Amino acid sequence: MSTSTSELVVGFRAAETSDRALLGGKGSGLVDMTRLGIPVPPGFVLTTACGLRHREAGSLPTEAQAAVQAHLAVLEREIGRRFGDLDDPLLVSVRSGAPVSMPGMMDTILNVGLTPDSVARLASATGDARFAYSSFEHLLSGFATSVRELPPDLVDDAVEGLDRDTAEGARQRCTALLATIEAETGSRFPAPEGQLTEAIAAVFASWDSRRARAYRRHKGIDDSIGTAVVVQAMVYGNRSDTSGSGVAFTRDPASGAPGACGEYLPRAQGEDVVSGRFESRGLGALAVTLPRTHAELAAVLDRLERHATDMCDVEFTVESEKVWILQTRVGQRSSRAAVRIAVDLAREGIISTAEAVRRIDERALARLPRTADPAPDRDALIARGIASSCGAATGLAVFDADAAAEYAAQGRRVVLIRPTTSPSDMSGLIASAAVVTGRGGPMSHAAVVARGMDRPAVCGVGPIEISADGRTATVDGRSVHVGEAITVDGDNGWLARGELELVDAEDDPDYHRYLQWRHELHDTDEEQP
Known part of the structure; x- marks a missing residue:
């Protein structure tokens, strides 16, 4: 079946529809926010129709390639920079955008368009080598x-021991990564056009990655719907203090x-906040350091929730005090939160009581989390951290995703304990009854995925070191052995030895x-003729 060029690549401003099935969730949200006048960096969407054509042929259709170049030219005029320029280049992000929410499951590539030559010019032009090389x-x-x-381990090893917080350290890290x-790979790092082509192909291909397939199987998401790809002008969270x-x-x-609520990390880009590798701050810290920026963000958040009539998950960047919104979607929440949010929205008059009832299905009620009772004594307590996903669970301690999957396949409940988690740990997160991480907080990858699956999570418990x-x-200084029984309380933020009593x-x-x-709605329905 043929597909028109206008259905393959769509600009945010020119889009005639915000249909999620065509634009994906991220693209749909960006088009809606652009129409609402919310500050969104401009860009365009390679639609799910384009993605399906790419999946069938293994490359972009010729007409889509031409459309990408045309939309890139529009973006250049809008931003006032040229993609591939040496002195002041337009840089773009290339990000996935499936029609259904799959947080952290697919790929993102930032700052596409930089090269070894242009980064040196950028450092000189801005007078900020740390910004350019980071x-x-x-x-x-x-x-x-x-x-x-x-x-990822190979990439991490390449920059091991090199300082990330200085200009010279950042330059050395780039040299090591490039080498x-x-x-x-046996090939040179490509020029900007080649970077963009490869990045688009990689993001489309990430739909079929092992972790994305595992997530879709667990969530019952149709493999055939595919993903869109969003190409968007960069804004720089690493630009300044x-x-x-x-x-x-x-x-x-x-x-x-x-x-x-949320987390904010100064001088940061992309996955830095949700990776759990860095100590981010709450939104309250933003209110103290940049009060006008915080007020601007708060107003946008309120507007987005009222537009969606639901709790929203929002990704944002601050560049030199100005707020830019990169994504909005209806946020994943625990089953307990789902009930409270629906009830509160009805009380506030944002939705009807009938809609509140409709939003909670029987499966969510069946997953209402349990809680630990009583709290552990001092000898049993292993560590305290940040309560990141509610409920409590018991299981056998494991320290890697493969072990979690193996134990679960044998019918045993497990608790996954990791220094931090990444999307590559997806199989282990699915297999686990609860998750504990040494670093990160409620917005980290581990916490977001755990909430979406109604798994208790405690993050930021302190240093976790795993034996060879x-x-x-x-x-946090206490030894835990593989197979040891552990209880995790995601409401109060602790983990303890033993299988403590859980109550509904x-x-x-x-x-x-x-x-x-x-009950009232059911009775009303029965009274209808």
């Missing part, structure tokens, strides 16, 4: 793992409590209010 490092790192498919890419990147929810995704044979871990959390007043509304 941008190039993000490109090289993403290109190495996502495009050229080098093992690793070229030595391991008054710049940064963050993730915000318009309500607490773990408990459902009203009020925006993988049989023992030291968690059915005394929640929002839960009972929801049941009352459901």
